[in-house]
Every structure is written in structure tokens, then in C-alpha cells.
Amino acid sequence: MAETEIKKGLAGVVVDTTAVSKVNPDTNSLLYRGYPVQDLAATCTFEEVAYLLWKGELPDADQLEGFERLERSRRHLPHMAKEAIDLLPVDAHPMDVVRTAVSALGAADPNAADADPEANLDKAITLFAQLPAIVAYIQRRRRGLDLVEPRDDLGYSANFLHMTFGEVPDLVVVTAFDVSMILYAEHSFNASTFTARVVTSTLSDLYSAVVAAIGALKGPLHGGANEAVMHIFDEIGTAEAAEGWLDAALAAKRKIMGFGHRVYKNGDSRVPTMKASLDTLIAEYDRPDLLALYETLEKAMDDRKGIKPNLDYPSGPAYHLIGFETELFTPLFVASRVTGWTAHIREQLESNALIRPLSQYVGPEQREVPERG
Numbered sequence: 001m002a003e004t005e006i007k008k009g010l011a012g013v014v015v016d017t018t019a020v021s022k023v024n025p026d027t028n029s030l031l032y033r034g035y036p037v038q039d040l041a042a043t044c045t046f047e048e049v050a051y052l053l054w055k056g057e058l059p060d061a062d063q064l065e066g067f068e069r070l071e072r073s074r075r076h077l078p079h080m081a082k083e084a085i086d087l088l089p090v091d092a093h094p095m096d097v098v099r100t101a102v103s104a105l106g107a108a109d110p111n112a113a114d115a116d117p118e119a120n121l122d123k124a125i126t127l128f129a130q131l132p133a134i135v136a137y138i139q140r141r142r143r144g145l146d147l148v149e150p151r152d153d154l155g156y157s158a159n160f161l162h163m164t165f166g167e168v169p170d171l172v173v174v175t176a177f178d179v180s181m182i183l184y185a186e187h188s189f190n191a192s193t194f195t196a197r198v199v200t201s202t203l204s205d206l207y208s209a210v211v212a213a214i215g216a217l218k219g220p221l222h223g224g225a226n227e228a229v230m231h232i233f234d235e236i237g238t239a240e241a242a243e244g245w246l247d248a249a250l251a252a253k254r255k256i257m258g259f260g261h262r263v264y265k266n267g268d269s270r271v272p273t274m275k276a277s278l279d280t281l282i283a284e285y286d287r288p289d290l291l292a293l294y295e296t297l298e299k300a301m302d303d304r305k306g307i308k309p310n311l312d313y314p315s316g317p318a319y320h321l322i323g324f325e326t327e328l329f330t331p332l333f334v335a336s337r338v339t340g341w342t343a344h345i346r347e348q349l350e351s352n353a354l355i356r357p358l359s360q361y362v363g364p365e366q367r368e369v370p371e372r373g
């Protein structure tokens with residue numbers, strides 16, 4: 001029998017088409033619906049980018065006004081999510097808490113199973129509007145603080161920070177956060193988006209697909225790396241210790257979180273934009289020590305392995321400077337990526353085929369069940 005070529009991890013396998021985004025490792029570029037992500041980050045708000053991902057075009061002034069009004073009207077922490085969160089231990093991992101909250105929202109939505117494209121878009125917008133309240137509440141609850149009501153006179157990111165910290169930080173901080181939300185929003189068939197598409201392909205509902213995607217994102221080889229980067233920084237401590245730490249970690253065959261990528265082999269297209277935002281935060285919070293550690297480790301990794309940082313590398317310290325607890329970093333990724341996931345869920349349903357690959361069996365040959373007892 002001919003040898004079947006196994007593509008471990010589906011590396012290099014093209015499984016379907018998509019019109020949502022294009023990742024091009026040859027040019028180190030990322031397009032959302034045709035627009036370079038760094039240009040969107042420089043000129044648009046996250047709300048405009050979310051609209052683009054779902055609708056395929058940027059909103060005009062009237063469309064944006066209508067969309068913002070809708071999003072702002074849905075920002076309150078839903079009762080069902082709060083009840084579900086309050087049942088969990090305060091120190092449960094925030095990714096587990098977000099996953100549970102979204103699952104509870106799905107169970108409570110009588111229209112959860114309505115797969116009409118407009119119904120699914122409405123659910124996506126609601127989750128987009130509610131996730132900041134969920135994430136902010138989780139951080140405040142961990143700190144023994146009461147929840148903060150949303151403000152409808154603020155944009156998405158300013159309101160997110162207001163609900164988390166009880167005040168709106170300087171504009172440079174809000175802008176850096178908004179840029180991170182734009183950069184995290186979408187990245188073609190990454191593991192969590194593919195998970196969402198697999199679940200959707202069985203004609204399951206949008207909430208189930210998002211819950212599964214959250215589970216996939218949690219892993220440190222994917223979204224969990226932004227949290228892991230900060231743990232590494234804490235472990236290393238200072239720039240002076242970075243090279244010795246790296247040599248020991250590589251000798252112990254450790255994976256260095258925030259470095260490497262399945263698709264980009266010569267640097268992640270989003271890193272320069274996020275690094276520029278990190279630089280503004282370093283200046284704002286006067287933390288040259290953190291910059292020195294960041295750059296020393298980056299250079300040492302390049303020198304030793306030729307492996308470049310991915311988006312999680314600058315995002316981790318950026319979220320730390322803004323004031324988020326380390327365990328909240330990946331939930332921030334969820335709040336952003338819910339836009340991309342739900343755009344893909346809708347796209348999957350437009351021309352669905354059950355996703356069910358084959359495997360090559362390598363277990364025992366057929367055999368008889370031995371006599372029992």
C-alpha cells in the first residue's frame with residue numbers, strides 16, 4: 001500500500017478558502033478584508049475594524065454611528081454571566097471564567113440555535129459589547145472590588161479601561177490598548193479560529209463555537225503565550241540576567257514563549273506596530289528597565305536561534321504596564337478575537353462542509369477479544 005503523507009499539525013495544509021484575512025509570510029503582511037492591519041491600526045478604531053471584519057467594508061459615518069449606538073447599548077454585564085462568574089472560585093483562572101460566562105450566556109439565549117446570518121451577527125455584536133464587562137468584572141472581583149457600570153459616552157477601549165480601573169487613563173494608553181485590540185482581532189486559520197470553524201461545521205451554535213475557541217486560545221502555544229511572556233519576564237527579573245536565563249532555558253529544551261510562529265518564519269507582521277505602542281507605554285510609565293529586558297531577550301533569541309517574536313511578546317508587557325493582572329492577558333485576546341471568530345463562523349456557514357479529516361491507523365492489527373472472567 002502507498003505511504004500516506006501525514007501532515008502533523010496540518011502544517012502547510014490549505015483546508016478551505018477565506019475572504020476575512022490574508023496572512024502572507026513572504027511579505028510579512030496581514031490584510032483584513034484587503035486592508036493592511038498596520039494602516040487600520042493607525043487610522044481606525046477597534047469598532048470600525050470589527051464592523052469591517054463582519055461586513056466586509058469599513059462603515060461610512062452613518063453606519064458607524066448606528067453601530068456604535070448599538071454596541072454602547074449592550075455594554076452592561078449580563079445578569080446570567082454575573083451569576084455564573086459569582087459561583088466560581090475567585091482565584092479560578094480568568095480564561096476558565098470567561099469560557100464559563102460565555103457558555104452560560106449561550107444557555108440562557110433562547111435564540112442560541114438560530115443560524116440565520118443576521119441572527120448570528122446580532123449575537124456576535126452582543127458578545128463583542130459584553131466581553132469587556134465580563135473581563136473587567138473578573139479582574140475587579142479578583143481584587144475584591146465592585147463592578148463599574150459602563151459609560152456610553154466613551155469608545156470601546158476607553159470604556160473597557162474605565163470598567164476595569166474605574167477611571168479612563170491618558171489618551172496614549174487608550175490608543176495603545178485600542179491598537180492591541182485591532183492587531184489581535186483576526187489571523188485566518190489559527191488554532192482557535194479553526195476550532196470555531198470545526199464546531200460550526202457540525203451545525204452547532206455560535207456560542208458553542210466561541211466557547212470551544214476560547215478553550216483552544218487558552219493554551220500557551222497559542223493565546224496563552226501573552227500571559228506566559230509576563231511570567232518569563234518576572235522569572236528573569238532584569239536585562240542583565242536575560243542572556244544567562246535564555247542559555248539555561250534553551251539548554252533545558254524549554255520553549256520560549258512569545259517567540260516563533262507556525263506561519264511567519266521571519267517575524268510576525270503585527271510586532272512592529274505593537275512594539276511602537278509598547279514604546280509609548282514604556283515612556284508613559286517611565287519603565288526603561290522593562291524595555292531593556294524586552295530588547296535584550298529579543299536580541300539574544302535572534303542571536304542564538306534566529307527566532308523572532310510574535311504578537312504576544314510586545315502585548316504581554318503592554319498589558320502589564322496598563323495595569324492588567326497577568327492572568328487577564330489572554331481574556332483580553334478573547335475580547336478582541338471574538339470578532340474574527342464570529343466572522344469565520346458566519347463564513348463557514350455560508351458554504352459549509354463537515355470538517356472531518358482522516359487518520360492513519362497505527363494500532364494493533366485486528367484480533368480476537370480474549371475469554372473474560
Ligand SMILES: CC(=O)SCCNC(=O)CCNC(=O)[C@H](O)C(C)(C)COP(=O)(O)OP(=O)(O)OC[C@H]1O[C@@H](n2cnc3c(N)ncnc32)[C@H](O)[C@@H]1OP(=O)(O)O
Nearest residue numbers: 220221222223225254255256257258259260261262310311
Ligand atoms: C498569537 C499567537 O498565538 S502566536 C504563537 C504564540 N505561541 C508562542 O509564543 C509559544 C512559543 N512558540 C512555539 O511554541 C512555536 O514557535 C509555535 C507553536 C508558535 C510554532 O510552532 P511550529 O510551527 O510547530 O514550529 P516548530 O515547533 O516546528 O519549530 C521549529 C523549530 O524551532 C524551535 N522553536 C520554535 N519556537 C520556539 C520557541 N518559542 N522557543 C524555542 N524553540 C522554538 C522548535 O523547537 C523547532 O526546533 P527543532 O527543529 O530543533 O525541533
Ligand SMILES: O=C([O-])CC(=O)C(=O)O
Nearest residue numbers: 186187189190191262263
Ligand atoms: O496564526 C496563528 O497560528 C497564531 C496567531 O498568530 C494568531 O492567532 O493571532
